[in-house]
Amino acid sequence: MISFCSLTPEILEELYGRGARQCPSPNDQVSLVFSQAKPFDLVELEQLLASVGWSRRPVRRVRRALENSLLKVGLWRHDPKFPRLVGFARCTGDGVLEATVWDVAVHPLYQGTGLGKQLMNYILEELSKMGIEEVTLFADPGVVDFYLRQGWLLEPSGNRCAFWYSTQ
């Protein structure tokens, strides 16, 4: 990956904000960048989430949910003028003991190349840096194997049982 398409620290910070870092790319022609600082265009974010089959949510509510999230990660396809959002995930939590991962999405054009795993690894590293001990998530049945392969434990495992409640 450290090849002709690696980006300088200056370009990374200028375009993607502090702490941005390159993501190993499956394609030498494509540079990918993780960023927690680059603001999201909420329409672009909704398009990404819709591309993986999620229902649209009111932009005003999504904005507040993002503001209140502990961690928001964008995976960007680098372009000096028009970086494209090709992956996303966010976490909520208390910032200390536990966190829950939501809205993990990789655009269908970029799936199947290990980027989902890179994205999850990035998130777990960042949560680990905060000292968070336990991470949870709720997954659709179609991606259960994806998480099992990465060492996640499916609940109820005998130790803890997961519940779900809709207030609507």
Added chain:
Amino acid sequence: MISFCSLTPEILEELYGRGARQCPSPNDQVSLVFSQAKPFDLVELEQLLASVGWSRRPVRRVRRALENSLLKVGLWRHDPKFPRLVGFARCTGDGVLEATVWDVAVHPLYQGTGLGKQLMNYILEELSKMGIEEVTLFADPGVVDFYLRQGWLLEPSGNRCAFWYSTQ
């Protein structure tokens, strides 16, 4: 419950902060109060959590986790001088779309009288007021029936699957 031991709004606010409200009590001699505003003594909180069998956690980390929680509810046994913390729960979340309930505890001396259910109802009402659509929690096996009886859905239910990951 609206009997000789009901508390005036003035006493409720003075002792337990804004928005405090009485919890139906199983015993006329005991007044119980839900409060989100009354500060916790972290030693008393740890004693409560230890009384239901949870391991102790560093106070400094618990303080930060509380600060970062979306909702913290104390259930107090009223006393004009020394209110006692007999129940507790907290939620994390984005304040908009979803919340997760953690650390639900009712002191063993007060269990078996419906207070756990009252506490959960209180929390779900407060989350509903915020407009939160989905609430999740992780439960120990011993209290699975408790949540099932209250309308929670055990995962994986076919719709969503819960995962768990320890970073330690």
